[in-house]
Amino acid sequence: MLEAQEYSHLQTKKLSLLAIRRLLRLILRIAIFSTLLLLGTTRTQNNDTSTNTSMPDKRSLTEEDNGGEYWVAETYNFPAFDNNTAKNVSTQLGQTAFLHCIVENLGDKTVSWIRRKDFHVLTVGTDKYISDDRFQTVRTGNDNDWVLQIKFTQLKDQGIYECQVSTDPKISVFVNLSVLVAEATISGGPKIIVEKGSSIELTCVISNSSDPPKFVFWYHNNRMINYDSTRGDISVEKAAAKTVISKLYIRDIGEAESGNYTCGPSNAGPTSVSVVISNGENPAAMQHDGNSAPLNGVQTRASLLWNLLLSLSLINYVTR
Incomplete structure (x- = not known):
């Protein structure tokens, strides 16, 4: 009986030692994993700090910092209109009118022509948005010039036309068209x-x-x-x-x-x-x-005046 108890005690002790070993192994693994994770985070922070230290902002460099060499930051030029473009255009009835719109630094923006009296979009780029074939945008030797061409001009074509660039906010220039009747x-x-x-x-x-x-x-x-x-x-x-x-x-x-x-x-x-x-x-x-x-101007005016008086007298006589 005593031997059985001793044997049971030994088995229990072995199981306890085995559980303790397993627990220690788990704790050791967790400690190793935590240490590696902490080392990785610290290294990343050190790299960021090193990068920030070795690569300062170009705009913050002074002449002493960069050894006398200036770094010029690249600037973006916004689209702008040529102010020398004619803002008033006259054409003869039935002839072709050309309305110029010169845009510098257009980039990826688009140019549209709009008829202001009814806000009808005529063209966007070189694409036409009106069924009237008399209207179209043409390109000339100047790549910056977006020309609105109006063929066989009519009196109804008179008015203000807007050249608009698709910036944010949009920018526009206005051209007034006059159709002359000789x-x-x-x-x-x-x-x-x-x-x-x-x-x-x-x-x-x-x-x-x-x-x-x-x-x-x-x-x-x-x-x-x-x-x-x-x-x-x-x-x-x-x-x-x-x-x-x-x-x-x-x-x-x-x-x-x-x-x-x-x-x-x-x-x-x-x-x-x-x-x-x-x-x-x-x-x-x-x-x-x-x-x-x-030299018949005086006589002609006198004749016209005389005819007018006769007509007025006749009208007065008839309506009496």
Whole structure:
């Protein structure tokens, strides 16, 4: 019995020692793992500190720190418009208008054209967002120039157009388009009286003409006389920025030269004047020498005033 108890005691002691060994091994493993983890964290912190110490901020370096060598930080240039671009553009009715938008430092941003009167986006880049084929963005030799082209301009095309860059916030520049309608008038009209045998010079003034007309045709009644040298000379000259003058000079005028004279420029509607030949019996007839222009302005205004008074008298009589 005693031996059995002793044997049981020995077995219990062995089991206790085995449990203690296992516990010590576990504690040792945990200690080793914790030590390795702590060493790794400390090394990372030391590396960060070493990096920060050896690589200071470029912008904080002084001349003493970097041995006299400056480090220039790279700066970002934001898109900007060329202020020399025309902000007011004029074009003739029916011609092509070009609205320029020069953008420097565009980078990855896009350029859009917007019609301000209805805020319709016309183009984005070179892509078109309007069904009207008259509008498109074209590129020229200047890569920074985004040109809005409007073909066959109409009066409804007048107004302000916005060139917008897709920055944050967006930046814009505005261009005002004017569509000019040329108008032709003959000085001294609508009726000119000249004495037989004198000379006459008819002056056709074409105003609101951004560009000179491609041609100016003169007609006597229904016949074009531009190439009829027997009747006189025709000249065309630019008088002002938007004014062109065409002159018809006729020498030794006779009965055959009476009738209707029409000035027909290519960029404006025709205008006419009636020329009446006098044999000297009409006191209102105007005398011309070979180098003078018709001096019929006073008589023409008097005639118009007289006709106006007669018309007013007739209206007053009828409405009584």
